Amino acid sequence: MKLSAEQIAFFKVNGYLLLKGVLDARSCAGAQDRLWAELPESCRLKRDDPATHIGPFSGDDIQDDSLHLRKDFRWQVRSFGTQQWLIDLVYTKDLVEVAEQLLGEGLIEPPVVGGKPMGSEGPAWPGGPVDPAVNQGVRGIYCTLPYGDRPREPDFSHTDGHPMCLGVVGLIDDVPVDGGAFRVWPGSHRRLYPTCQMQYDQPRIPYYEHLPSHKGIVHTPEYLRELETIMADTPSVDCWGGQGDVILWHHRLAHMAGHNYSQVIRQAVLHDFNRKDLDKLRLDPPQADMWRDWSSEVRSNNTGYSVEFAREQRLPTA
Numbered sequence: 332m333k334l335s336a337e338q339i340a341f342f343k344v345n346g347y348l349l350l351k352g353v354l355d356a357r358s359c360a361g362a363q364d365r366l367w368a369e370l371p372e373s374c375r376l377k378r379d380d381p382a383t384h385i386g387p388f389s390g391d392d393i394q395d396d397s398l399h400l401r402k403d404f405r406w407q408v409r410s411f412g413t414q415q416w417l418i419d420l421v422y423t424k425d426l427v428e429v430a431e432q433l434l435g436e437g438l439i440e441p442p443v444v445g446g447k448p449m450g451s452e453g454p455a456w457p458g459g460p461v462d463p464a465v466n467q468g469v470r471g472i473y474c475t476l477p478y479g480d481r482p483r484e485p486d487f488s489h490t491d492g493h494p495m496c497l498g499v500v501g502l503i504d505d506v507p508v509d510g511g512a513f514r515v516w517p518g519s520h521r522r523l524y525p526t527c528q529m530q531y532d533q534p535r536i537p538y539y540e541h542l543p544s545h546k547g548i549v550h551t552p553e554y555l556r557e558l559e560t561i562m563a564d565t566p567s568v569d570c571w572g573g574q575g576d577v578i579l580w581h582h583r584l585a586h587m588a589g590h591n592y593s594q595v596i597r598q599a600v601l602h603d604f605n606r607k608d609l610d611k612l613r614l615d616p617p618q619a620d621m622w623r624d625w626s627s628e629v630r631s632n633n634t635g636y637s638v639e640f641a642r643e644q645r646l647p648t649a
């Protein structure tokens with residue numbers, strides 16, 4: 332599988348790329364079976380009864396475990412992130428080819444079957460998120476339960492605070508419009524990349540309950556201002572799609588999981604493709620050429636894309 336020059340051009344300008352039908356349908360169905368098998372018998376959620384799928388989790392169904400989280404509207408299973416079957420779902424010949432085309436041939440860090448899954452060491456700081464960098468495989472299967480009759484709420488974007496190169500969201504079931512598939516702010520990667528102190532990381536500071544001004548991560552004022560401006564001036568894109576569709580995203584792209592106003596559970600597999608030499612690359616501050624660490628094919632691409640292609644990618648301005 333090879334990306335066209337137009338697809339690469341779109342990714343460079345907008346920081347995301349929608350790809351149709353990349354994941355194997357039978358493997359997606361198998362992943363759903365494994366997901367549901369993780370639920371205890373006693374759980375209120377029943378696979379064959381969609382009425383029970385409406386969130387939030389309540390009572391004994393709540394589980395605040397970083398390897399298998401069920402809390403509010405989030406259901407995130409990370410414990411099987413280094414099992415062969417889940418690695419096989421994402422680390423496919425096709426997707427690895429695409430990742431190599433973008434990041435460089437032979438430069439992708441391979442996953443470790445049986446290695447340490449994300450969430451093994453709990454949250455990054457007390458009450459904080461789980462660190463996706465502590466992970467030798469796939470991030471896991473991330474679900475968002477339908478919101479039911481909960482009132483609509485504003486979107487709020489972020490960038491990920493751990494060192495990574497290329498994000499992947501793979502839909503393992505159909506996700507309708509407004510179903511919380513993945514929401515992105517096109518072009519935000521080019522605006523946020525230069526505002527960070529480090530090229531890949533976001534610097535961390537100890538978290539103290541009695542000194543709550545800094546909560547784990549320290550952002551530059553430039554970053555915080557730019558993120559606010561992006562949310563005000565950039566229409567976001569809802570990356571809904573069918574089973575097997577994949578969203579690729581740049582590590583500095585503003586995004587969110589998306590609110591789920593549909594009637595079905597959003598089920599997606601999340602993965603990061605990283606360069607093997609990320610530990611060396613992460614020493615550097617943002618570069619004048621933000622594509623320095625990408626393939627020569629990406630760096631030299633300035634072909635542009637058609638209005639029709641941008642519409643297929645749901646770019647609001649197209």
Ligand SMILES: [Fe+2]
Pocket residue numbers: 489490491586587
């Ligand atoms: Fe994120």
